[in-house]
Amino acid sequence: xxxxxxxxxxxxxxxxxxxxxxxxxxxxxxxxxxxxxxxxxxxxxxxxxxxxxxxxxxxxxxxxxxxxxxxxxxxxxxxxxxxxxxxxxxxxxxxxxxxxxxxx
Numbered sequence: 001x002x003x004x005x006x007x008x009x010x011x012x013x014x015x016x017x018x019x020x021x022x023x024x025x026x027x028x029x030x031x032x033x034x035x036x037x038x039x040x041x042x043x044x045x046x047x048x049x050x051x052x053x054x055x056x057x058x059x060x061x062x063x064x065x066x067x068x069x070x071x072x073x074x075x076x077x078x079x080x081x082x083x084x085x086x087x088x089x090x091x092x093x094x095x096x097x098x099x100x101x102x103x104x
Contacts, residue, residue: 016067019091024060027053056092063092075099 031053034046066072073082077099086093095103 013067016072016087016091017064019088020060020063020067023091024057027057027060059092059094062094066094077102 031050034041034050034053038046063072066074073084073087074080075082075096076094078096080096082093082096086097093100
């Protein structure tokens with residue numbers, strides 16, 4: 001397995017963890033809002049949305065683990081570096097675009 005050639009700086013790790021925490025807080029706020037609106041919502045739609053949010057929360061937790069073990073930003077499919085722009089948009093992403101498309 002190829003490993004990244006440069007280790008992230010402490011600043012970069014801190015910034016990444018902050019971004020992931022922000023994503024987590026946003027998803028938790030969405031869940032809380034959905035719970036508060038439960039009596040007024042379409043049950044099937046609410047269930048689908050809740051399931052999707054919970055999956056993203058699991059991906060965020062997995063990304064935090066990857067930060068801890070030093071594999072954050074490395075594609076889980078091809079071991080190439082995931083472009084920084086992609087990580088800025090989806091900080092919890094596991095795969096580069098090419099491998100993500102193959103998975104679909």
